Amino acid sequence: MSDRPGLNDRPGLNDRNGGLHDARMIAVFVPVAAMLAVQALGSMANLTLAVMAPAAAPAFGVDPSWIGFYSGVMYIGAVASTLVSGGFVSRWGPIRVSQVSLLASGLGLALLPWASVWLLAPSALLVGVGYGPMTPASSHILARKSPPQFMSLIFSIKQTGVPAGYALAGSLLPAIVVTWSWQAAAWTAAVLCVALAALLQIWREAYDDDRGVRRPFSLEAVVGPLRLVFSHPPLRLLAWASLAFAAMQIGVTAFLVTYLAEGVGLGLVAAGMALTVAQVAAIVGRILWGGLADRLVSPRLMLALLGFGMSLSVWAVTLFTATTPFLIIAAVCAAIGATVIGWNGVFLAETARAAPPGRVGEATGGVLSVTFSGVVLGPPALTLMVSATGGYGSGFVLLGIATAIVGALFLIAGPKSSPEPEKV
Numbered sequence: 001m002s003d004r005p006g007l008n009d010r011p012g013l014n015d016r017n018g019g020l021h022d023a024r025m026i027a028v029f030v031p032v033a034a035m036l037a038v039q040a041l042g043s044m045a046n047l048t049l050a051v052m053a054p055a056a057a058p059a060f061g062v063d064p065s066w067i068g069f070y071s072g073v074m075y076i077g078a079v080a081s082t083l084v085s086g087g088f089v090s091r092w093g094p095i096r097v098s099q100v101s102l103l104a105s106g107l108g109l110a111l112l113p114w115a116s117v118w119l120l121a122p123s124a125l126l127v128g129v130g131y132g133p134m135t136p137a138s139s140h141i142l143a144r145k146s147p148p149q150f151m152s153l154i155f156s157i158k159q160t161g162v163p164a165g166y167a168l169a170g171s172l173l174p175a176i177v178v179t180w181s182w183q184a185a186a187w188t189a190a191v192l193c194v195a196l197a198a199l200l201q202i203w204r205e206a207y208d209d210d211r212g213v214r215r216p217f218s219l220e221a222v223v224g225p226l227r228l229v230f231s232h233p234p235l236r237l238l239a240w241a242s243l244a245f246a247a248m249q250i251g252v253t254a255f256l257v258t259y260l261a262e263g264v265g266l267g268l269v270a271a272g273m274a275l276t277v278a279q280v281a282a283i284v285g286r287i288l289w290g291g292l293a294d295r296l297v298s299p300r301l302m303l304a305l306l307g308f309g310m311s312l313s314v315w316a317v318t319l320f321t322a323t324t325p326f327l328i329i330a331a332v333c334a335a336i337g338a339t340v341i342g343w344n345g346v347f348l349a350e351t352a353r354a355a356p357p358g359r360v361g362e363a364t365g366g367v368l369s370v371t372f373s374g375v376v377l378g379p380p381a382l383t384l385m386v387s388a389t390g391g392y393g394s395g396f397v398l399l400g401i402a403t404a405i406v407g408a409l410f411l412i413a414g415p416k417s418s419p420e421p422e423k424v
Contacts, residue, residue, distance in 0.1 A: 027145060028142070028145045028146050028147070028154060030203065031138075031141045031142060031145050031203075031207055032142065032154055032157055032158055034095075034098075034200060034203060034207075035098070035137075035138035035141060035142065035158050035161070036157065036158050036160065036161040036164075037161070037196055038098045038101070038102065038134050038137075038138065038161070038196065038200075039134060039135070039138065039158060039159065039161025039162060039164075039165065040161035040162075040164045040165035040168060041102065041105070041165060041192055041193050041196055042101065042102070042105060042130065042131045042134045042161075042165065043131075043161060043162045043163075043164075043165025043166055043169070044165040044166070044168045044169040044173075044189060044192070045105040045106075045108070045109055045127050045130065045131065045165075045189060045193060046071075046074065046127060046131060046165075047165070047166055047169040047170070048109055048112075048127075048169060048173060048185070048186060048189045049070055049112060049123075049186075050070075050071070050169075051169050051170055051173050051174055052173060052174075052177055052182045052185055052186065055177050055181075055182040056112070056115075056182040056186075059115040059182075060115055060116075060117045060120065061117060062117060070120055070123075070124045071124070071379075072376060072380075073120075073121050073124035073125060073128065074124040074125070074127050074128035074131070075128055075372050075375050075376045076125070076128060076376065077124065077125040077126070077127070077128025077129040077131075077132065078128040078129070078131045078132040078372050078375075079128075079132065079369050079372045079373060079376070080128075080129065080132070081101075081128070081129040081130075081131075081132030081133055082132035082133065082135075082136065082365045082368045082369045082372060083223075083225055083226065083365055083366070083369045084225075084365070085097065085132060085133035085136040085137065085361065085365040086136055086224075086225055086359070086361040086362025086363070086364070086365040086366070087224075087362070088133065089133070089136055089137050089140050089361035089362075089365075090211070090361060090362070091211065092208070092211055093204070093207070093208025093209075093210070093211035094137035094138065094140045094141045094207065094208065094361070095137075095141075095200050095201075095203055095204045095207050095208045096204060096208055096211070097133050097136075097137040098133075098134060098137045098138070098197075098200060099197040099200050099201070099204075100130075100133075100197075101129075101130040101131070101132075101133050101134050101137070102130065102193045102194065102196055102197035102200075103130070103193070103194060103197050104126050104127075104129050104130030105126065105127050105130030105131065105193045106130075106189075106190040106191070106192075106193035106194045106197070107126050107190075108122070108123045108124070108125070108126030108127035108128075108129075108130065109123070109127065109186050109187075109189050109190035109193065110186070110187070110190040111123040111126070112183075112186040113183035113186050113187060115183075130193075132365075132368070132372070133365070135348065135364060135368055136361045136362075136364040136365040136368065137361065138158055139155070139348055139351070139352050139360055139361060139364040140360050140361040140364075141207055142154055142155060142158060142352070143352040143355075143360040144210070144360075145207075149294055150294055151294065151349045151352065151353070152289075152290040152291070152293035152294045152299055152302075152345060152346050152349040152350070153287070153290035153291045153293075153294050153345075154290070154349070155290060155345040155346070155348045155349035155352070156286040156287050156289060156290025156291075156344075156345025156346060156349070157286075157287055157290065157345070158345065159286050159344040159345040159348065160282075160283045160286050160287065160345075162282075162341075162344065163279045163280075163282045163283050163286075163341065164283065166279060167279060169189075172185075172188070173185040173188070173189065176188055224362065224366075225362050225363070225365045225366030225369065226366050226369065226370075227366075228356070228359065228362060228363055228366050229363065229366035229367055229370070232354070232356070232363075234354035234413075235351065235354050235355070235363055235366070235367060237409060237410070237413055238347065238350060238351050238354060238367055239366070239367045239370040239371070240370070240406070240409075241303065241307070241347070241406045241409065241410065242347060242367060242368075242370060242371035242374065243370050243371065243373060243374040243377075244307075244374065244399075244402040244403050244405070244406045245306075245307070245310070245343055245347070245371075245374070245403060245406065246371045246372070246373075246374030246375045246378065247374035247375070247377055247378035247381065247399060247402070248310055248314070248340055248378065248399045248400075248402070248403050249340050249341055249343075249375075249378070250374070250375045250378040250379060251378035251379055251381065251382045251395070251399055252314060252336065252340055252396065252399065253275070253278070253340070253341065254378070254379045254382075255379070255382055255386075255392060255395075256271075256274070256275055256278070256317075256333070256336070257271045257272060257274075257275050258271075259317070259392045260274055260320070260329070263320075263391060263392050263393075264320045264321065264322060264324070264329075265322040266326075266329065270326060273330075274326075274329055274330055274333040275333070277330045277333045277334050277337065278333045278334065278336050278337030278340075278341065279337055279341070280334075280337065281333075281334040281335070281336075281337030281338045281341075281342070282337040282338065282341035282342045284338065284342075285337060285338030285339065285341070285342030286341075286342045286344065286345045287345075288338075288342075289302055289306065289338075289342055289343070289345065289346050290345045290346055290349070293346045293349070298415035299346050299349065299350040299353070300350065300410045300413060300414065300415050301410070301411070301415055302346050303343065303346055303347060303350065303406075303407075303410045304406075304407040304408070304410035304411045305407070306339050306342070306343045306346070306407070307403045307404060307406045307407025307408075307410065308403075308404060308407040309335065309338070309339035310336075310339045310340045310343075310400065310403040311400035311401070311403050311404040311407070312335075312400075313332055313335035313336045313339055313340065314336060314340065314396045314397075314399060314400045314403075315396065315397060315400050316332045316335070317332060317333075317336070317396060318392075318393040318396050318397060320332075348364065351363060351364055351367050352364065378399075381395070381398075381399075382395040382396075382399075385398065
């Protein structure tokens with residue numbers, strides 16, 4: 001019988017040995033902590049140039065708004081590396097892939113202090129190539145080590161590394177810029193990535209114990225994960241859903257402060273506080289939804305509810321005026337954080353459940369390549385809508401329609417996560 005988890009793996013149903021599960025929860029602590037740290041530093045690397053842009057842009061001779069092109073190139077690199085990451089995880093192990101990913105991100109950041117506009121694209125590509133495999137690698141470990149009935153919660157805890165990394169970038173790096181220089185901030189971020197890569201060597205033998213599956217690099221290594229995703233209905237649904245969810249997440253978070261400051265008339269500091277509220281709510285939401293998806297509702301139903309929640313919260317933003325009390329604005333931004341930024345853990349756990357046995361890394365890489373496409377498309381789509389209509393409201397409404405459709409598709413698909421475990 002396969003050890004792939006099914007939806008019925010709940011406490012009191014399929015397993016009555018509580019001590020065994022307690023031991024497995026303790027055993028999963030180290031990989032969760034390690035992968036959370038990897039995710040946090042990868043996210044910090046993504047945001048490093050963005051938070052330094054006002055100070056760094058003059059040295060490059062460009063306007064700070066050019067950072068948008070840097071992000072676009074970065075996620076192109078992430079899409080490419082995500083597609084091939086499954087084979088590398090199988091061959092070298094998730095810890096080794098995480099180490100190489102951190103080193104690639106660190107090298108990309110180390111190019112920034114040279115202040116050459118010609119190094120911006122290579123820097124962005126390296127940071128993106130480093131970021132792409134991090135989630136498939138962590139999913140490979142956590143799918144093997146997590147007790148099935150806590151998988152959504154564990155994946156959600158790991159995914160709090162994303163807002164944690166953003167918070168680290170937003171708090172640590174500007175302080176270094178003010179105290180020393182933007183170059184010092186870039187070097188600090190690079191050194192942190194390299195240091196974590198070295199630290200992970202402690203756990204390499206323990207968690208890369210299933211490495212060694214040789215898959216020669218070929219065109220199949222690139223298209224194989226996509227073929228797996230689109231030939232497998234549960235994965236295909238998750239991939240299309242993540243396209244809409246990611247476009248919503250990146251688009252709204254990228255424009256929320258600007259919309260609140262320019263469209264609503266909120267002061268810049270207050271708009272920044274609203275975004276901070278959203279990030280804190282995202283951390284709470286990711287853990288809460290993961291726990292609920294493990295204990296009370298099916299993961300698919302949770303994803304449906306999150307899709308509807310995204311739509312309602314973003315549509316509510318379009319109703320703000322200059323007289324809207326800040327407490328109401330903060331409450332809606334908290335709902336945005338909890339839903340628009342809080343869906344990832346439940347989604348990744350469900351992707352791991354839906355993957356064929358032994359192909360979690362490959363399936364996650366294929367699905368995430370579609371997810372990152374939403375990351376690339378979201379901000380430009382909103383920019384075009386703003387240019388065409390003169391306001392942000394129509395873009396927010398359109399994204400909300402997309403996520404509401406996704407919510408409906410999850411309801412139609414039903415609660416079943418994946419086929420029953422196969423006999424071998």
